[in-house]
Amino acid sequence: MAEKKETAKRTRKAPSSQLGHKPQWNKLRLPETDQGTVVFSTDPLIIKNHYEIDYIHSYAEDSPFFIGLSQGRLMGSECTGCRYKYATPRAYCMECGKKTKWIELPLEGKVHTWTTCYFGSEAFLKETPFNLVLVEFPGINTLLLARMIGVTQEELRVGMKIRAQFRRNSRFDPTDVYFVPAEPVTKREGTV
């Protein structure tokens, strides 16, 4: 019904190119805009091409992990078959295929490995330098990737005792948890 109305309206407003009229070609014009194009080069022609999108992203079966972060808890998975324990959510066990259940991870662990990034993807470039760590937890079979603050590249080391902290204003992404030293910080002796 609505569609029909639309059509009718448009027909009424149709320009002089209607049947029976001589088209006035010199009066047919796209409306002009001020929407020009950024040009970098004309040999070859290189222009700026913008692209942006917002997704309606669901964390689906992994949602409790992110909810957990907002409540100051680290949620992992434990296999109900082989008892393998994962430091990140995994609805089914990678080792045996059985269903897992949610478990709460300890908030203290150790640095399994680390780096300090002086460059980064564009999205994180302004945050450089920043530290990344893979965290090992006692009794848990896999690791967790996180940011680490409160230490410099000269101080970070494999085996350092660290503790989870949580953002007060959650972003509901994995940066809601980050790690800080849980032992006195000194200059590292070896290379790693």
Place this chain on the structure above:
Amino acid sequence: MRPVYMISGGITKFSKANPRQSFRLMVKESFDYALRDVPMLRRAMIDGSVGSYFSDHFTRQLKAATMVQDFLGLCPKPSKRIEGGGATGGLCFQAAWEAVASGRMDCCLAFGFETMSHVNTWKGNEFIALASDTNFDYPVGGFYSGYYAMMVVRHMYEFGTTVEQLAMVSVKNHKNALHNIWAQKHLDLTIEDVRNSPLVAYPLTMLDICTMSDGAACCILASEKVAEKVCPNPVRVIGIGTGTDAMRMADRPHGEVLLLKHEDPSWYKNLKYPGVHSFRAGRNATRLAYEHAGIENPLEDLDFIELHDAYTSSEIQTYEDLGLCRYGEGGKFIESGAPALGGKIPVNPSGGLIACGHPVGATGLMQAVFAFWQLQGTVAKHNNGDAKIQVKPKKKSRPMRGLIHSHAGTGTYVTVSIMESTS
């Protein structure tokens, strides 16, 4: 499955940016190069193609491989796109092998390209980082150089690998590339140069890491019947292997080593494997390819290797996955000179990704083209007469053999393919 031969290959010169050619024209240029090398092959004899490019973000064009297919005049023949991160090119090569080995095609074109210059380097790094788990890894600071840095830090911790050993890989590969006209970078470096270049992610510097590139490459694979007809010195594909590992490197197990035939379990009694220091996918690809090709001991049975050195550290890790040395001895292996030109087993005589460039979808095919020329003994012909990087066959008792290795993500997909000379 029936025997498969590589009968020709072609590449464009990789560059930081090639705005004068679209991806279609770049592939066409490499395709025409390959066709000129086998004049008896008529285009009508090509039964179909497999196309590879990594990122829809870089291309900003879905179904780009279709546009190559029509540009090359191959419609309505069969074609498909293969995508597998950094291993895209290696997987494409193997998909073309499958098409011929299965009897579906007598002649299959594998083409690949990437146009990474269409965004700035740091945006490009962001696109690449989208090939890590976007729920758990990317938002934390998604940056592949950071991921590889963490892997090598653990390698250094476990095995005592040094930053100088990493730098030696960069020096070696760049030196090889001084004699490769196709290489993107021609740099004569010292260990100090590598260490003094800006730190990207500790301990990796700018010169430990490959750059972004624009480029394309083509390989033509064929059955024995077609190969005999059109190519006087084809190269036979004798081994195909592929492996995978968990997307999140944090999820990798700490278990037992997957052993190769020449390895002894007592070597690795105390090693937790793969952890984040080794690539289980690389080892599995190696195991399958060696089994297929009948490789008992790689140092004896192979003449050279072109491997995926996106990072100097991953070259060292890959020596171990390929069984060129024991796990943990990769650092000492580069120090020994074994992977240098004229060494026990030259690795990346072309200069590898670090010097030749890494236009992702083309990279694995570029390795195949370099290996093909090596095994034909035609490096000089394709290299302005310079034969410095031409590897000499190790033994008269068997045909010359080369291995190519393509690697994705933090070791999520890895391919190993082995080729053998017929001349």
